[in-house]
């Protein structure tokens with residue numbers, strides 16, 4: 373199947389690690405030019421060098437940008453406009469989860485979490501919308517979590533924010549139709565930078581990574597008995613971003629190894 377991404381311009385927030393980085397690789401394999409952002413300059417430089425070596429420097433743009441800052445996101449959009457003069461796809465991926473219960477979440481943490489989850493969508497959508505509107509195959513993909521539908525007791529504020537983002541995706545899909553499609557992926561546990569950091573912070577330092585992951589999958593009752601890998605999410609993002617899914621908007625695709633308990 374030809375996904376129709378050859379020559380398209382794809383923007384990915386948070387592309388220096390995990391899911392965003394894997395998605396950048398698949399979009400590049402499909403012939404697109406890819407712009408990514410992140411906050412850490414050193415990781416951006418490493419990612420630029422790696423992707424440029426594999427796909428050619430002309431097809432890769434990296435830019436330091438914190439998606440919770442409107443001025444940073446505006447500068448990222450300006451850089452993409454100068455680079456290719458276009459954007460066909462926006463993947464709102466940057467972010468991370470917060471492990472707290474209601475009792476352990478302070479007001480400041482609630483504000484930070486709501487700010488990250490909502491403005492990591494709002495600022496990029498606003499900044500890239502003029503370019504997306506000029507595309508004949510515009511798509512936005514939001515990387516979201518199954519927590520939106522199935523909250524976990526140890527991620528209370530992240531789950532609430534995730535549910536709000538699913539509502540936002542639905543609203544944007546209606547408001548932007550038919551010129552820009554807006555869809556989301558809702559993820560279970562994916563073995564990425566986030567889980568590597570949690571592994572490094574584990575209590576039992578003698579536990580190997582494989583044993584830690586297997587125990588995690590058991591404790592979460594994941595029918596597949598393992599975590600997903602970023603490439604498994606990347607392929608779904610690329611499908612929803614591509615003209616191959618041209619009649620799909622306001623939809624969400626679950627990638628979780630079967631862990632959801634709702635219909």
Ligand code: NDP
Pocket residue numbers: 385386387388389390391392409410411412413415437438439440465466467468469515516517518559560561562563564565566567
């Ligand atoms: P990683 O930690 O591997 O990658 C996160 C990426 O986002 C990095 O490139 C990071 O770079 C960037 N980033 C984080 N915060 C910001 C910010 N404020 N501005 C710009 N860039 C930022 O995590 P994942 O690949 O796992 O996460 C990708 C998305 O998927 C996130 O939104 C996450 O919450 C979501 N998700 C992940 C799940 C999982 O199990 N892995 C489950 C459900 C959802 P830098 O730190 O340099 O800014």
